[in-house]
Amino acid sequence: MSIVETVSCLDGYDPNALRVDTANEAIRSCLTPVTQSESIPIRDALGRVLAQDIVPAINVPAHDNSAMDGYAVRFSDLKEETLLEEIGSAFAGRVFEGKVGPGQCVRIMTGAVMPAGTDTVVIQEITKKDNGRIAIPAGQKAKQNVRYAGEDLKAGVPVLKSGRMIRPADLGLIASLGIGSVQAKRKLRVAFFATGDELASIGKPLREGEVYDSNRYTLYGMLSRLGVQISDLGVVRDDPAALEAAFRTASSQSDVVITTGGVSVGEADFVKQLMARLGEVLFWKIAMRPGRPMAFGKIGDAFLFGLPGNPVAVMVTFYQFVRDALMHLSGRTDEYTVPLMKVTSSHPLRKVPGRTEYQRGILFREDAEWKVRTTGQQGAGVLRSMSEANCFIVLEHERGRVEAGEAVSVQLFEGLA
Ligand code: AMP
Ligand code: MG
Numbered sequence: 001m002s003i004v005e006t007v008s009c010l011d012g013y014d015p016n017a018l019r020v021d022t023a024n025e026a027i028r029s030c031l032t033p034v035t036q037s038e039s040i041p042i043r044d045a046l047g048r049v050l051a052q053d054i055v056p057a058i059n060v061p062a063h064d065n066s067a068m069d070g071y072a073v074r075f076s077d078l079k080e081e082t083l084l085e086e087i088g089s090a091f092a093g094r095v096f097e098g099k100v101g102p103g104q105c106v107r108i109m110t111g112a113v114m115p116a117g118t119d120t121v122v123i124q125e126i127t128k129k130d131n132g133r134i135a136i137p138a139g140q141k142a143k144q145n146v147r148y149a150g151e152d153l154k155a156g157v158p159v160l161k162s163g164r165m166i167r168p169a170d171l172g173l174i175a176s177l178g179i180g181s182v183q184a185k186r187k188l189r190v191a192f193f194a195t196g197d198e199l200a201s202i203g204k205p206l207r208e209g210e211v212y213d214s215n216r217y218t219l220y221g222m223l224s225r226l227g228v229q230i231s232d233l234g235v236v237r238d239d240p241a242a243l244e245a246a247f248r249t250a251s252s253q254s255d256v257v258i259t260t261g262g263v264s265v266g267e268a269d270f271v272k273q274l275m276a277r278l279g280e281v282l283f284w285k286i287a288m289r290p291g292r293p294m295a296f297g298k299i300g301d302a303f304l305f306g307l308p309g310n311p312v313a314v315m316v317t318f319y320q321f322v323r324d325a326l327m328h329l330s331g332r333t334d335e336y337t338v339p340l341m342k343v344t345s346s347h348p349l350r351k352v353p354g355r356t357e358y359q360r361g362i363l364f365r366e367d368a369e370w371k372v373r374t375t376g377q378q379g380a381g382v383l384r385s386m387s388e389a390n391c392f393i394v395l396e397h398e399r400g401r402v403e404a405g406e407a408v409s410v411q412l413f414e415g416l417a
Contacts, residue, residue: 007280024321034188051183066109066112090107162333187228191231191250194234222319271306346366
């Protein structure tokens with residue numbers, strides 16, 4: 001045991017009975033985010049982490065302009081009903097050059113700059129032509145239907161902060177300032193491999209006792225979605241020399257190394273000895289289901305996440321520990337935690353207090369209400385449960401059995417933006 005209790009940033013954590021939240025806290029206390037950045041064109045910045053504040057050099061919109069099609073008028077002219085002389089037109093992108101005097105108005109389109117002298121727009125639909133004049137009905141409000149310069153973005157007022165992950169709206173916002181490239185944090189480099197003598201690779205016939213390796217594919221999928229730079233080092237046999245070589249290669253070329261398998265009680269001993277030689281790694285038993293055994297630590301400058309081998313446990317531990325760690329390491333300082341929502345459980349759920357459970361759930365709509373049920377069989381090897389699910393049902397550490405109709409927390413798999 002003593003060989004694995006020396007991880008300096010993990011002093012004081014008991015590896016044998018860690019709660020999920022404590023484990024996350026322990027991991028967080030070890031991590032140091034990337035600092036290097038590079039200049040990239042804005043399209044390439046989608047999903048990347050901003051490494052500069054965006055401070056507008058211009059107002060958006062740059063000029064006061066009309067929010068509607070209608071007539072630009074001087075509000076001070078308006079009485080009960082007013083007849084105005086139309087002296088020209090203002091189009092989006094084509095400014096009306098003249099000045100609008102008392103008793104006059106200008107036909108204006110959405111987005112056109114407000115002509116000098118006007119301050120209010122009356123929508124086309126409520127006006128009438130009356131002997132070549134424009135009749136404006138009573139009841140208009142000063143400054144109505146006008147979009148003011150700087151009402152979206154103000155010159156000099158920071159709008160996006162360094163550390164934010166760039167989303168589609170941000171791309172448009174940066175473009176609206178006329179900015180073509182931004183500083184982004186460099187991508188995090190993540191290497192991974194699967195361990196196990198029983199693993200067969202796609203393309204090879206399956207011999208007795210073997211399973212096709214699926215973990216590298218779910219890892220590939222999950223990591224790709226997070227926008228990190230990935231390096232797949234394949235399947236590594238449960239053999240000390242092969243494992244040592246894989247760990248050395250992985251840790252020398254990446255910021256994070258993720259492995260699957262080899263951390264359960266039956267297997268951990270020789271991996272532990274290897275880790276003690278190569279770096280500082282702690283083997284944890286986490287009070288959770290699925291995903292109890294896990295290793296975390298450092299090999300050289302790389303952080304290691306040794307995930308369990310069971311396919312569902314891999315995904316659950318990835319989403320509950322690795323994802324947020326990668327976000328933090330990538331330099332994100334915006335809110336990236338996946339929120340928990342409360343919905344009604346349509347069925348009873350078996351659960352014992354003393355561990356956090358991540359049951360695979362299907363969120364569905366019944367009448368007007370969102371409810372959740374499980375996908376059925378919840379074994380850590382039943383990968384179909386992850387495929388069928390659209391959320392985790394998160395059953396908190398202290399919680400016991402859930403009755404039908406009780407509220408439970410869910411974590412959605414898909415997000416909008
Ligand atoms: P382990 O954590 O190495 O003891 O593995 C636990 C279970 O997960 C065993 O049934 C393994 O066969 C299975 N397993 C481990 N690695 C993989 C993998 N890459 N793909 C599919 N199943 C795996
Ligand atoms: Mg194994």
